[in-house]
Amino acid sequence: MKFNRWVILALVFLVVFPITNRSSQAQSAKPISIILDGAQLASDAPPYIVPKANVTMVPLRVISEGLGASVGWSQITKTVTVDNMDASIKLTSGKTTGLVNGASVPLDASVQIRQGRVMVPLRFIGESLGLQVVWNQTAQSVTLISGALPDDGGTDNNNGGNVDTSSLRGVWISSVFNLDWPSSTSYGKIDQQKQDFSNLLDSLQAIGLNAVFVQVRPSGDALYPSSLVPWSKTLTGIQGKDPGYDPLQYMIDEAHSRGMQFHAWFNPFRANTDTSTAKLASNHVAITNPEWIVNTKSQLIINPGIPEARSHVIDVIMEVVNNYDVDGVHLDDYFYPTGVTFNDTSTYTNYNSKNIAKKEDWRRDNVNQFIQQLDQSIHAVKPSVSFGVSPFGVWRNKSSDITGSDSKAGITAYDDYYADVRAWIQNGWVDYVSPQIYWSLSNKNVQYDTLVKWWSTEVKGTDVKLYIGHAPYKLGTPEIGWQSADEIINQLKYNENDANVEGSIFFSAKNILKNPLGLIPVLSDYYK
Template identity: 40%
Template sequence: MSAMSRRALLAGAASAGLVACTTGPGLAGSRWVAAPELANLPPPAPREFRAAWVATVANIDWPSRKGLSAAEQQAEVLALLDQAAALKLNAIILQIRTSADALYESALEPWSEYLTGTQGQSPGYDPLALWIAEAHRRGIELHAWFNPFRARQSSATSALAGTHLSQTQPDWVKRYGDQLWIDPGEPGAADHTLAVFMDVLQRYDVDGIHIDDYFYPYPINDSSPSKAEIDFPDQPSWQRYLDGGGMLTRADWRRRNVDDLIERLYNGIRQTKPWVRFGISPFGLPRPDLRPPGITGFSQYHKLYADVERWLAEGWLDYLVPQLYWPIAQRPQAFAPLLEAWHGLNPKGRHVWPGLFTSRITDKADSWQPDEVLSQIALVREQRPGTGHAHFSMVALSQNRKGLADALKAGPYAEPALVPATPWLTDRLPDATVLTVSAAADGQWRLRLRPAARRHAAWLHQDGRWSFRLLTQAETLLPAAGLDAIVVSAINRIGQEGLRAGYALQP
């Protein structure tokens, strides 16, 4: 912006009576005036889904161990969210149902043992409510992550609570290997699982509902020399289906059981809170006949009975996070072709944000190096700019393994980013932001924004260039040095930007 055009702009704004505020002592009588001509000068807001899973099962990420006091658990929540904010992550995917249990106040399922060490024992507060409030205070989305069918994980040690599904509805729960699983073919069990999702959706201000890759369980093998695969023990529900005149094969029937839950869940979210996004994180390989040349490996379509390609084609989800947990150079599961394959199976244009196996960075001999994760982020940006990714899991970032967090802060996460908008969902566009600027102590400007919004995008013109900021509070302080123009806009729940408002400093 030239000096002449700026003077003309300010003169026009002042003559129109668009003075936003007058400063107090300390900044020499300067004042800020509304300058709508500035609104379209900054570039578009940077967009990228930057998420981390926070796994609670087996205390992978949080709490760090069973039996911590409520105060200790809460301190860990705040520390993890502070680290996420410092990294400029914009979403946390928090596991709140690991095994037909709850990390929140629930009348449907017992408290998780991963909190107190005893299933059914209250930690003395509502963890999900705390996570949501503190994430939102930092401008971070909170997506509630459920395991839909697992009923007991192999590392569990607590006695099962009397209210656990295995005790109240034992016919719905099957032992498979060293775990317990809810049978997706039991109509009552499917209804119960859907009720659990809808209960959280109705009572909590979540930004997303998220499920992982455990549908029917990953197959296990017997101890015979042939290592034969053990079939999932759903004979009673399968026989009832046949007795009722069912004509599908057993594999197709199992896939239909999972399909029905996905469709009912997506429709339930749309009817209840249309702005909440539904995300699924499946195993990273598509169906064998839909893979790129040279890609080989496990088929979730045939073994987990997960028809992910159908869910994309039908539009029964808002975002897909395929677990691309292999290094770029691993040709049978090559990262770049798989990323493009999932995008190519996406006729309705849903979000595709790959999951990265960040926790493969360890102190072990087979550890990844940080450059692998940095290169995968760069590859996603190159192939599909403006999309995003998710890290499994937060512990690798919070521990700054091999300097990864530092490298992200200095490199790809140096600038904040907004979550990509989801325009096929419904939410009202925000009103134009009204900005009031006043002088604060120590050479700073105090910005007040109204109406209140969880996130405001802000572009600051300092020393001749625009920089982007994400404002998460109704009031914030900014250094005054070199700052002569501000453009702001509010962001709604589905990531859409409201009208921009421009303001300029008049000496």
């Protein structure tokens, strides 16, 4: 009886343990996703990886419908043919070589038949068709970028090899309104948010970008655990709700693992994108310190004229600087709001210790103090962290100030946002500026090259770097000059001729990956 009991236990162990192990492996395995130019491709059968060869196999239908190639299958010879304008490919099941444009090429894996589906090696076919193929182990995703595969000739491309590969090639990733990341469909879904961000980085890096500026403070809240402000509603749909992980840490790790810079982007003074406080968390600044808030009838703004309010914003930013390995702290152009009534007369009266005669100059002084104190705070703790601002693209028009740019902008950084960027540059309070020069080379009122030249003159002879903010989101719009993707490329080529321009930042990630007017291939080609 004892013998039988041990036999039974042994049999149970041998049977149950392998089943349990296989079950846990199956549960932990992620499905492989395929992303082409930022859009996920549908697959009528799940992709899989060939063991040892580490080759991702996909259904032939993905090649025909997803990549737009012409495909054929011979049941008799077990041969696949794939054709597009640039390549003709033949693969035969069981053979260790394939034919590309008639030339024999060795294969790690060839055609396989699985459950009645013809499966083909994605990387081999993708690269043969001129796509760049990027595998992300963590996200279990394959990212394909059209027109991005480097030529064998190295620098023989349309920019003549003059692009400085060490220059900053950045992109803004907006979280407010779930514009770029995370998506509203991912509320509360940790794995999806992680995978979406990883896929985003892969797609951007494949184009040639090397830095991301991620909005971690969209509206007085945070995309990280904070002791000062609530969790952002962009993560779960509810402000203050813990998403179950640290998005900022994940994003930094993912960027750095790819050799990309990560800059934490803060909107300093916007408290809420509308005027309602009903859905704000109990520790949101509009609830805890309503006396700091100005209601503009369209949104809630933290009053920059109150010293304690400015200090609060600096403390929030320093929480990130102290706790995370960010490459930079980045502010956008939202200081005082434009086009609205900003009721701060009592603040001007109560907090004008310098007795500044004009409210406009007092407002600029408030912003100046904020920039100076933030710069000092950051570099006192981490001197290597880069601090910069992306102001509105026109400081002042020449009609208002003879030293301004030859432009006719409807608003300006100095007069409407109360951002005296010239003072920041001259005093060395920023490490860089990235003016948002969101106009074309042919717009005579606010001409791109005219404005770049003006900003270049401002930083010349200083230690402040100049990165230009570009507007791919305008491609395909009726605005003058935005009817071809070449507008962006021509702007970049213009920058090449100015030694003071050290890089570019594009708005925004989603706008690039929509491939407006075929931007992705030409931008990828430029950044080879």
